[in-house]
Amino acid sequence: MYNMKHRYLTVFVYLFPSLLFLGIFTYYPIFDAFRLSFYKANAFTPQPVFQWFKNYIDFFNNPVFWQVVTNNIIFAIVTIVPTMVLALLFAILINEAKVKAPFRLSLFYPLLIPYAAAAMVWVFMFDPSLGPLNRFLGLFGFRSIGWLGDRRYSLLAIMIMTIWKNLGYYMLIYLAGLQNVPAELYDAAKADGANWFLQHRHVTLPLIGPSTLFVFVVSIIQSFKVFTQIYLMTQGGPGYSSSVLIYYTYEYGFKFWQLGRASTLTSMMILILMFLVLMVFSIFGRRVTYQAG
């Protein structure tokens, strides 16, 4: 048997390497971002200058900042809600179908295509004159839409592409969750005269709470890391119409080389992410455990 000292030594040796990496690349960066967010630090100031909350105040007074935040919120809502609803719908349909594999694959494969590659295809899809999307809409008499070059549609185009890309992953998580729902419950619901919709409303939905929570949290985090498709499809434009927080941070940090301001944006993003995730867990976390238990 192991004595206590030996046990603690094992614990230390097993944890230390991964904790070291977490410390260097996650926790020190958080500290560093908050610290530098109070400094004026850019390519023209060799020595960072402490300036209290000036960076924060400047952003709050900057309409572009608010546009970017609004875009991020719109992006989150408009991608998360349809993606979750469709993912669940298709998971149920596929789960009940006899033939599963081809449908599963055709929904899931976009996850395997790198965003950079997917962005190229979708630039073509959205091409105003040549692209298949406008040609399809043209069949119904719609006028040609500028998509990526039109500030009214650029964010929408990015969102459509993102839904296409992520749908299959969430569908698969729901499909896994559905395997835990006992089939007898559907028979019981059927015996009570519940139709297809009611069966799923009263049996499936309550029982797949954990999957829903997981999908919801993952997609919130995802909506704050959309970068590649924006960088390659619109560069955040036209104007700032399709820019989101992470893209804006990239611009400040690595286009304008204002690392102080970029750190301010980073700090705000950390706070927003932490706030959202804690909120989701405190609102839904407990209820989900009860329902699943």
Added chain:
Amino acid sequence: MFTDQVGKGNSTRYAILVVTSLVMMFPFYLMIVMAFKNPKTILTGNYLLPSLHPTFSNFINVFEAANFVGYLGNTVFVVTGILLLQLLLIIPAAYVFARLEFRGSGLVFSLYVIQIMLPLEALIVPNYRIISSLGLINTRVAMILPFIGSGYCAFMLRQTFKQLPQSLEDSAIIDGCGHLRFIWSILLPLAKPTLIVFSLISIATHWNDYLWPLIITDSDKVRTLTIGLGMFVQHESGADWGMLMAATLFISLPMIVLFLAVQRTFIESFMTSGLKG
């Protein structure tokens, strides 16, 4: 009612599934068809149907214009490096959280869980400063290091290790089996489904990486496939759709092939792994 029809009629269900699948597959179909088409034909708008005389010239032009084989090597190096180091560092940690709980282990474990919520993309500025002070800008190692301490991996493996009965461990220890041997010869074989799912997700995720390699590299020698494709587009002005789709297909295909090869195991494992949350 619409929903009733979906539930009852099998034909309605399959109609919905078939149409959706076709819509979802369309971009990939387009990628393949256009990669083998003459770029001039594409510009006439005649790209929807596969051409009767597929051309390989797009691929030849791509490999002449940019070092995609080199990019492929870099991507494989980075992706493999990340996965191996993640497993090497996280498996012992997950073991501790699942089987060797100590006072405060919950608190320490939450450090890993919080990391899941803070993707590296959100922390590029401070991480750039760290990599730069370590003198690792423009190296392949820099593309690996920040991803090693994976909270996601720790979370998944801990769930899996926890599900195995304690009696298994007790008898192993009575047999004089040390921690490492227990992990290697008993835990890991039993955790195979989770390991497969995590590995595939890790590979697909980092094959996809863009923002971090973009800011951390600036020479062609260390560039990965995704960055190479982005640069290629900027240089080629974007009008040559045939070439572009050939390059796009080239960087996507390895993941698709890998997935098709392990699809069965992956799906089965995914359905039984601890990923369900």
